[in-house]
Amino acid sequence: xxxxxxxxDIQWCxxxxxxxxxxxxxxxxxxxxxxxxxxxxxxxxxxKGGRVVIFQQEQENxxxxxxRGEYNVYSTFQSHEPEFDYLKSLEIEEKINKIRWLPQKNAxxxxxxxxxxxxxxxxxxxxxxxxxxxxxxxxxxxxxxxTTVTTLRVPVFRPMDLMVEASPRRIFxxxxxxxxxxxxxxxxxxxxxxxxxxxxxxxHLEITDRxxxxxxxxPANMEELTEVITAAEFHPNSCNTFVYSSSKGTIRLxxxxxxxLCDRHSKLFEEPEDPSNRSFFxxxxxxxxxxxxSHSGRYMMTRDYLSVKIWDLNMETRPVxxxxxxxxxxxxxxxxxxxxCIFDKFECCWNGSDSIVMTGSYNNFFRMFxxxxxxxxxxxxxxxxxxxxxxxxxxxxxxxxxxKKDEISxxxxxFNKKILHTAWHPKENIIAVATTNNLYIFQDKMN
Amino acid sequence: MFVRGLKRKCFxxxxxxxxxxxxxxxxxxxxxxxxxxxxxxxxxxxxxHMLVEPNLCRSVLIANTVRQIQEEMTQDGTWQMINxxxxxxxxxxxxxxxxxLCRSSRExxxxxxxxxxxxxxxxxxxxxxxxxSETMSTASSVQALRNLQSNVxxxxxxxxxxxxxxxxxxxxxxxxxxxxxxxxxDLFSEVDNSYYDLDTMLTxxxxxxxxxxxxxxxxxxxxxxxxxxxxxxxxxxxxxxxVEILVES
Numbered sequence: 183x184x185x186x187x188x189x190x191d192i193q194w195c196x197x198x199x200x201x202x203x204x205x206x207x208x209x210x211x212x213x214x215x216x217x218x219x220x221x222x223x224x225x226x227x228x229x230k231g232g233r234v235v236i237f238q239q240e241q242e243n244x245x246x247x248x249x250r251g252e253y254n255v256y257s258t259f260q261s262h263e264p265e266f267d268y269l270k271s272l273e274i275e276e277k278i279n280k281i282r283w284l285p286q287k288n289a290x291x292x293x294x295x296x297x298x299x300x301x302x303x304x305x306x307x308x309x310x311x312x313x314x315x316x317x318x319x320x321x322x323x324x325x326x327x328x329t330t331v332t333t334l335r336v337p338v339f340r341p342m343d344l345m346v347e348a349s350p351r352r353i354f355x356x357x358x359x360x361x362x363x364x365x366x367x368x369x370x371x372x373x374x375x376x377x378x379x380x381x382x383x384x385x386h387l388e389i390t391d392r393x394x395x396x397x398x399x400x401p402a403n404m405e406e407l408t409e410v411i412t413a414a415e416f417h418p419n420s421c422n423t424f425v426y427s428s429s430k431g432t433i434r435l436x437x438x439x440x441x442x443l444c445d446r447h448s449k450l451f452e453e454p455e456d457p458s459n460r461s462f463f464x465x466x467x468x469x470x471x472x473x474x475x476s477h478s479g480r481y482m483m484t485r486d487y488l489s490v491k492i493w494d495l496n497m498e499t500r501p502v503x504x505x506x507x508x509x510x511x512x513x514x515x516x517x518x519x520x521x522x523c524i525f526d527k528f529e530c531c532w533n534g535s536d537s538i539v540m541t542g543s544y545n546n547f548f549r550m551f552x553x554x555x556x557x558x559x560x561x562x563x564x565x566x567x568x569x570x571x572x573x574x575x576x577x578x579x580x581x582x583x584x585x586k587k588d589e590i591s592x593x594x595x596x597f598n599k600k601i602l603h604t605a606w607h608p609k610e611n612i613i614a615v616a617t618t619n620n621l622y623i624f625q626d627k628m629n
Numbered sequence: 630m631f632v633r634g635l636k637r638k639c640f641x642x643x644x645x646x647x648x649x650x651x652x653x654x655x656x657x658x659x660x661x662x663x664x665x666x667x668x669x670x671x672x673x674x675x676x677x678h679m680l681v682e683p684n685l686c687r688s689v690l691i692a693n694t695v696r697q698i699q700e701e702m703t704q705d706g707t708w709q710m711i712n713x714x715x716x717x718x719x720x721x722x723x724x725x726x727x728x729x730l731c732r733s734s735r736e737x738x739x740x741x742x743x744x745x746x747x748x749x750x751x752x753x754x755x756x757x758x759x760x761x762s763e764t765m766s767t768a769s770s771v772q773a774l775r776n777l778q779s780n781v782x783x784x785x786x787x788x789x790x791x792x793x794x795x796x797x798x799x800x801x802x803x804x805x806x807x808x809x810x811x812x813x814x815d816l817f818s819e820v821d822n823s824y825y826d827l828d829t830m831l832t833x834x835x836x837x838x839x840x841x842x843x844x845x846x847x848x849x850x851x852x853x854x855x856x857x858x859x860x861x862x863x864x865x866x867x868x869x870x871x872v873e874i875l876v877e878s
Contacts, residue, residue, distance in 0.1 A: 270682070272682045273682075274682075298682075360685055361682070361684070361685065379685040379686060380685075407689060408689060408692075408693055409689070410685055410686045410689050412686060429686050429689060429690055462663075462666060462694055462697055462698060463694070465690065465693055465694070465697075466690045466694065469686070469690060516666070519666075519669075520669060522673075522687075525684070525686075525687045525690070
């Protein structure tokens with residue numbers, strides 16, 4: 183993995199970077215979610231300003247066999263606007279928390295995007311022809327006086343410059359009192375779930391005026407609240423199964439066939455605490471920030487503050503694999519609590535074959551763990567490695583003691599440069615990594 | 630594991646001042662730092678629900694941390710010890726700092742008028758006032774937590790919530806108005822001093838290298854190289870600013 187290994191190791195190269203070059207980050211440009219569609223041809227990003235930008239991969243050029251197609255802007259639209267809740271005198275942020283693509287059924291593409299309160303179904307369609315030769319309308323759209331029509335003609339479609347239009351087809355609103363953290367489309371492609379801090383709702387994609395509450399962990403007395411929902415996802419194959427994670431480091435698997443309200447879990451995944459590592463921060467760092475099923479549906483991955491864990495759905499007592507993302511931060515937890523970094527919510531993702539998992543860290547570092555070889559690598563998303571097809575140099579953080587050349591010490595890490603959102607192409611070795619306001623695309627070196 | 634062996638045992642009130650002071654010197658900074666963590670957490674809870682709708686997950690995690698600290702302090706009797714000891718300036722300041730964070734909620738609960746606070750400052754020399762302020766600080770943390778919880782988490786009832794929101798704002802502003810600017814700085818400088826050991830003590834890990842913890846803290850700050858405390862301080866500056874605006878209007 184670090185370049186010295188066998189032929190199966192991936193060599194990652196810089197491919198593209200999107201976004202502003204300057205260091206002055208406009209708040210609205212902060213990327214808040216990244217997601218490939220099911221074919222990998224489209225890559226969507228959402229930002230704090232409520233915008234969605236979709237990139238499309240160029241068709242592969244037969245002559246350029248050394249690289250895959252580049253991603254170029256395909257569509258940009260304003261998904262959510264800031265709102266004001268007059269009753270509570272509070273703003274509702276327009277920040278896009280999650281985007282999820284629907285599988286493609288016809289020529290148009292559909293995606294769900296959500297902010298804290300409202301989910302929207304967007305249709306993205308192409309128009310590359312337009313009708314010409316109407317009898318009753320001029321070319322500019324003005325209506326002709328029918329009495330001036332002397333002959334009739336049949337209107338025809340003529341090609342035009344490609345136009346990509348995004349239109350909101352459904353708006354799913356007013357179902358969440360708390361902030362939505364997850365949306366997940368069911369494998370039946372008809373329903374989806376949305377989860378906030380205390381509740382999970384089930385929707386039908388066609389119906390916007392009602393949803394079913396399937397999980398509710400709000401206590402009768404809010405003063406007794408000690409645990410919130412942090413993420414939720416449907417199983418990729420079983421349309422009756424979903425999981426949700428909590429701030430106490432537990433994952434509950436629920437079966438919707440068991441009852442209408444899935445407050446009683448079918449399975450509870452929880453690793454017993456390591457007493458030697460116990461501190462006042464143990465609970466905070468055990469809080470799960472992301473949960474993702476493997477493509478196969480046999481495993482699920484969770485991300486807590488310091489590690490990534492792989493669980494076998496058949497075993498609830500402990501994860502089958504644990505990978506340390508940045509263990510050197512364990513001795514810095516108090517400082518990270520003070521500056522709030524300890525509450526950063528990192529996401530994680532699987533590669534297409536479920537053999538490698540990836541997650542972000544600080545200093546614009548991101549980490550990959552190969553489940554088969556047990557090797558891991560740290561790479562950096564930075565404009566300094568700008569040349570396409572240059573292999574990225576692995577990075578290393580020096581936890582203590584003598585710092586070797588090319589290593590970076592923990593104290594030099596920039597905690598403002600965090601990679602929270604990463605995505606892996608469903609089929610190829612192409613990854614999208616979001617720094618604060620830039621999107622980096624890396625590919626493996628093709629020979 | 631925490632370095633529990635270094636904790637002092639329960640005193641009774643008959644020990645003379647010298648003995649007590651000696652005992653305090655033997656306390657590792659653990660207790661002081663745990664107190665600082667408690668203070669910091671309470672500040673975070675209070676500050677966070679002044680802005681946009683608070684992040685519920687973060688609030689819950691901080692509140693749980695506060696609860697943990699309080700439980701531990703109750704268990705090993707530190708909570709009681711604060712009542713019995715009569716000490717020098719250092720712990721007075723500590724009591725003051727806890728008191729500041731908790732007082733307004735407690736006052737709120739007991740319906741007391743805020744103006745009485747300034748007299749407490751003068752009375753600190755007297756044991757009587759000390760005891761009562763110490764008693765307050767023990768009870769008030771729990772009270773503060775409960776009030777804060779209900780303030781922060783009651784999002785559903787809009788009318789009530791608005792009232793709570795307003796109440797909490799009032800609490801913060803009263804606190805700030807009654808405090809001289811210096812003492813607010815003192816509050817955070819007190820907390821600041823113990824941070825550089827807080828990492829090692831409270832996370833229970835003694836690192837091998839003699840890391841400059843202060844230096845370490847510097848790197849966590851923003852690129853404009855403000856101090857590690859800048860988050861708290863800048864929040865306070867924002868609050869000062871808001872207070873100014875409100876007072877003028």
